[in-house]
Amino acid sequence: MRRIKVITFDLDNTLWSVNDVMLRAEAHMRDWLDEHVPDYYRKLSRERILALRTAAVAELPQLAHDVSGLRREVLYRGISEIGYSSAEARRLAEGAFGRFYEARQQVVLFDDALEVLDALAASYRLGALTNGNADTAAIGLNRFFSFAFNAADVGASKPAPHMFRAALRHARAQPDEGIHIGDHLVDDIQGAGEAGMHSIWMNPGAALREDHHHQPSREVRRLRELLGAVGSIEAG
Numbered sequence: 001m002r003r004i005k006v007i008t009f010d011l012d013n014t015l016w017s018v019n020d021v022m023l024r025a026e027a028h029m030r031d032w033l034d035e036h037v038p039d040y041y042r043k044l045s046r047e048r049i050l051a052l053r054t055a056a057v058a059e060l061p062q063l064a065h066d067v068s069g070l071r072r073e074v075l076y077r078g079i080s081e082i083g084y085s086s087a088e089a090r091r092l093a094e095g096a097f098g099r100f101y102e103a104r105q106q107v108v109l110f111d112d113a114l115e116v117l118d119a120l121a122a123s124y125r126l127g128a129l130t131n132g133n134a135d136t137a138a139i140g141l142n143r144f145f146s147f148a149f150n151a152a153d154v155g156a157s158k159p160a161p162h163m164f165r166a167a168l169r170h171a172r173a174q175p176d177e178g179i180h181i182g183d184h185l186v187d188d189i190q191g192a193g194e195a196g197m198h199s200i201w202m203n204p205g206a207a208l209r210e211d212h213h214h215q216p217s218r219e220v221r222r223l224r225e226l227l228g229a230v231g232s233i234e235a236g
Helices: 019-036 046-059 061-065 067-081 086-104 113-121 162-171 185-194 223-235
Strands: 006-009 125-130 147-150 178-182 198-202 218-220
Touching: 006 162, 019 086, 046 061, 046 067, 061 067, 067 086, 113 125, 113 223, 125 162, 147 162, 162 178, 162 185, 178 185, 178 223, 185 198, 198 223, 218 223
Parallel strands: 006 125, 006 178, 125 147, 178 198, 198 218
Antiparallel strands: none
16 A cells, blocks of 8 residues: 655746746746836836835735735736826736736746656646746646645745645645655755655755755655655655
C-alpha cells in the first residue's frame, strides 16, 4: 500500500523559469497601456506606482495575498489619478490586466517537465500551490493536476500553512501522506515542513542550504530526478 497520497508542486521557478515570463508580460501590458492610456507612464513615475501599490495594500489588506487583485487595483488607481472616470478607469484597468495575464501564462517548461508530470500523475494525485497567478488550465497542465490553490484562494501566502492544509483536505490525506516540491527554502520547504509534509527541494543551481529548522526530505537538481526522490520517500 502506498504511503504517499498526494504530491503538490510549486509552479514558478519549479516547473519553468519565471523571470523572462514576467518581463515579457510587463512589456505586453506596457504596450497595451501606451496604446489605450498613453499618459499612464508619462504621468506616473515608477515611484508613484509603487506608492499606489503601498496605499492599496494598506487600505485593502486582503490584496497582500492576491497578486492579480493588487495589480488590477494599482492600475485602476493610476488610471483614475491621471483623469479618467471611475467606470472608464475600471474598464481600462481590466483591459491592461487582461493583456498582462494572457502573456503571463505563456511559459516555457523545463526539460523533462511533461514526462515527469505524466509519470507522477499515473500513480499519485497531483496539485499545484502557488503564491502567484500562474493558471494551470491556461498553461495546459490540467491534465496532470487534479486541483490548484493560490494565495488569493486561501487568504495567505506560503510559507503560511493554509495552502498546504487546503491541499491535504482536498486530497483527504494526512500530512505525512503528502509531498511538496518547490524551489524556495522558506516558502516551499519550510512551509511544507511546518504543515507536516515531506518536501523535495528543486535546486538546479546547487545553492547552499540555509540553516532553517525544516530541511527538505530530498533535494534534486533536475526534474527527472524527482521520480527517484519520490520513490525514496515512499520507501521510507
